[in-house]
Amino acid sequence: MSSDAMAIRNVEVESLPLVETLHGWLTTVDHKRLGILYIAYALLFLVIAGIEALIIRIQLMHSHNDFVSPQVFNRMFTMHGTTMIFFVAMPILFGFANYLVPLMIGARDMAFPRLNAFSFWLSAFGGFLLYFSFLGGSGLYGAGNAPDVGWWSYAPLTARAFSPGHSSDYWTLSLLVSGFGSIGTAINILATILCLRCPGMKLNRMPLLVWLNLVMAGMVLIAITPLSAAQIMLLIDRYLGGHFFDAQAGGSAVLWMHFFWIFGHPEVYVLIIPCFAFMSEIIPVFSRKPIFGYPVMVAATVCIGFVSLSVWAHHMFTVGMNSYANSFFTITTMAVGVPTGIKIFNWIGTMWGGRIQFKTPMLFSIGFLFQFLIAGLTGIMMAAAPFDWQLSLSYFVVAHFHYVIVGGILFALFAAFYYWYPKMTGRMLSERLGKWHFWLFLIGFHLTFTVMHIPGLLGMPRRIYTYEPGRGWDTLNLIITIGAFIQAVAILVFVANLVISYFKGDKAGNDPWDAWTLEWSTSSPPPAYNFATVPVVASRRPLWDQKHPEDPDSRYD
Amino acid sequence: MSAITTLFPGTPGAWSLPHRGKVAMASLIIAESAIFTIFVVAYLIYVGKSLTGPTPREVLETPIFFTICLLSSSLTIHFAGKFLERDKRGAFLALWSFTIVLGALFLFGTGREWHRLIYEHGLTISTNLFGTTYYSLVGLHAFHVTAGMVMLCIVLIFGLAGRVGVEQSARVEVLSMYWHFVDVVWVVVFTVVYVLGR
Amino acid sequence: MKQMTETTQKAHWGMVLGRAAIVVLLAGIPFAAGLCATNPGGDNAVPNIFQPQSTPADSIKQLSDFVLAITGMIFVVVFSLLIYAVIKFRQRAGTADREPAQVYGSTQIELAWTIIPILIVVVLFLATARVIHAVQDAPKPATAIEITAIGHQYWWEFRYPGLGIVTANELHIPVSDPALPTPTFLKLLSADTDHSFWIPQLAGKTDLIPNHPNSMWMDPHRTGIFLGQCAQYCGTQHAKMLLRVSVDSPKDFGAWVRAQQKPAIQDEKVIAGRRVFETTACINCHAVGGSAANGRFGPDLTHLMSRETIASGAAENTKENLRLWIQKPDAIKPGSLMPAMQLNDEDLDALVNYLETLQ
């Protein structure tokens, strides 16, 4: 191990007065700072939307509970879903992409630093606009009013007749604004990856994380935009008296569904692909082996990207499509399982014959593999259209997507936090608190979301603020609620870990995990310019080559 | 830190990467195409679904002249760019201004058509489905033309101030990519609204 | 080096906990299966999708069993591989300082785990397409009962065009004898927002969407009450838009039809209540056959007392509940579109007495 040979002096940052530090953060165009801003902002919203989830869970703890009124409950799940998808998952993944992509391709910043800052502030503004609806939602008429139309905002619930006041407008405008931010970031990521790679970093030598973020950015371009277009139409309907989704004037409510899911389905892959990216970096390092089948991993991702553009109507099996359309969307949806399976197998292939170290990032990665497997299989069940006629709109769906989103995305994100936090702050996260976090969250997660499948099978629809006793749903819901609180405790442990380790954590050094990609070749945290001299690479694992001159990857390249 | 470079074995030969402005504009065009696709699809789905009149057949007139204006502006901007590359600033400025004039003519044409539809036929965005989809689609395009015009004008002002030279040629080319895209979209909108939709 | 062994030890504890978690999880699956197979709430109180009582629900269940078996097998195989890898290839005390063999991939293996899933997908698709076709494209026999179901914000309207019946919230259909099938075909419409008709034991759900007529069918194999509820979010009281389907024997169904076809009973003893009904806003929204009331915004009340529940299942149809409902609907169903009628006690009693005669 040659970590001494390449020791880099830490750049000492002079401490500035608080105001100036803040000013520096607010006006920054540095990709690393913007990355951290994205992440911090998303964590804030994770806690807010998580508290909304807890309110939902308290209300559903037993039948005929009246902890909150139906109106409040409906606002809670709308805000929970919207916030989690658009202001937690999206920004946090953009944050990691922002931070890591330039470092991993040996660049000094993103292609358009100022566009980068602008995009971030657009997204941030969107989030605050959404929450301002609590105050401004019903305009001058009365008390505050957040949107209560569900995160899909199906027509005609959003029509003026069914949604007076401004609550739906806040929903529309905030997503429109943050959507433009996302498109800006996606353009930036694409341009950075295509135009700023360091010498020698050919496309087939890019770390998988970079590849997958490239695919993700490409998908954002074609997936977020349909939502923006549909939002513009909705605004035209609401403000200019248009009839796009107005059934009374011959418009169609189903058209909105199509437009929403043409966005909505690719969107969930936009969220999961960066998580695949984390797995593809973390699993190899803790298995001490290179990723198994790199070209196939790239091909499978691109394939998922393309196929996922043609599966959207699997969210609409119950809206009365004819049997040919139902069959078509069944086969395309199931087809996505093949490239996704390849990825799972390749990760297991990476672990196979390796020397697995159970550090916290790896624990979360194994949790990811296990849960994503189950989540994907419940997805396949719902892809069988007739089965979905029963499962759709029930708690089974809610269980499926929390399995992918919490069991998959959140687990992958936690892995990423434990893995890259040392790079970002120069301190290790505590392994002891990390283990606590992992096991508590695992238990809470399964109590909540594994159990949640069952009420779905027993006929419990989603988005109901209360339910009748005697249907066999009571006990199950109680268990689910308990699980949610265990998750909350686990997240508190996590937040505590972030804070405590920032001050008291072990010093990380440049390369605490003995890893192989470029970000570990510079100091932790990296200086503003990332690399003093732009690196030159000759293989996919530049640091491996450097540490093993006797057997470098470049030999096989 | 400089040690790093030498530690990676093997140095590549020539290392050239695409121009970031062009890549970004290409990405933007992809994104914009997706937006337009959605509006076009909505237009096509609602053709003939209006419950009340007026219908496209009754009120639309094909804007041949203004279409020719817009399409030829693609040529003028292309050659303007070529002249700039060869540092012929005078020719560049002339063609650039001509492009702006053609664009303005097109916008004038759209304005006149809207005026006619609103005041003679009483067709507004809230009249029926045709009005809703027509004004949104054509309006979205006109908005893009306007945005392009603003940028063209900014370049013209800088050009007149003598600040646009060969060095800016790559940037000017990025802008003309956008302008070509706006033209291509018009071909689609034209086909959909004035040919298929009647 | 010392630090390494320590981590390995911690990893060992991790493994123990991990195994415990896995055992719990695996035990959970049969537990769940058991829960779905039994019926904790008694007769049909639990609308369990694995206890179908009609052909479409039954076809779906058979497909579900098949899909569950296949995905279950995939789970067991992949999960075993994962667990084997995690246990077998974990870092052990002696191996900490050696890098394992660096393997970059293997075309054969990768080809295998591409092709096998493709085959599985094809099989799953064929099985699915068969059921889609069988359920969606089933021919309508001449003996079928036709019903139009209209979703309203938080209640159901049912019309039997062939029989001249209009009723609300509680659907009556005949049991279907395989020898002489009398399936029920529903035409699904909506008066306002989207809703979804879902009786898990009789059929999968289908949405009711304005300006987008849908259809579905079911042929119940046995009599009884079947529960379900609106499944598509439709506004504030989506939760209390419950559904009750009463599957009757042919004889009972015939009797029910005859009773429903009669106009409302005109009982002179409750003329006072009737006057209240006809002079308050009630008739703007409610219809009573054979009287001046022909509003269509709320449920038809002609045979109100033939229903076991009011406000689409939100409360039992008792005198007290009726009284409470008219005085203060929000106490039973906050956010429902029936306004509180602000009547004095005397009028209210008269009115409820009148409603009680609408057999």
Ligand code: HEA
């Ligand atoms: C990150 C998010 C994410 C991901 C990755 C997925 C992945 C998948 N999802 Fe999911 N899904 C959501 C998020 C996600 N989903 C959300 C948020 C909703 C609901 C939104 C709402 O209603 O509010 C939803 C809803 C949803 C529905 C609609 C249900 C309904 O409302 O009626 C369907 C139906 O087909 C579905 C299917 C699938 C499938 C087939 C996959 C596949 O991609 C899974 C592929 C993976 C595997 C199959 C496992 C691994 C593969 C192997 C081991 C190989 C062998 C396997 C086979 C040969 C089958 N999803």
Ligand code: HEA
């Ligand atoms: C990124 C996406 C994401 C994430 C992470 C989550 C996380 C969680 N979700 Fe969410 N959910 C959605 C996306 C997500 N959800 C979407 C899209 C919908 C659909 C909305 C719709 O129907 O329109 C939905 C709907 C939804 C429902 C269904 C509502 C309904 O249909 O009526 C439920 C019910 O249980 C639920 C629960 C939870 C829980 C318990 C968590 C937990 O994992 C949350 C854990 C986090 C915390 C608990 C926060 C930590 C809190 C602290 C550290 C502070 C501690 C403070 C106190 C204890 C006071 N979610």
Ligand code: CUA
């Ligand atoms: Cu009607 Cu939900």
Ligand SMILES: [Cu+2]
């Ligand atoms: Cu989907």
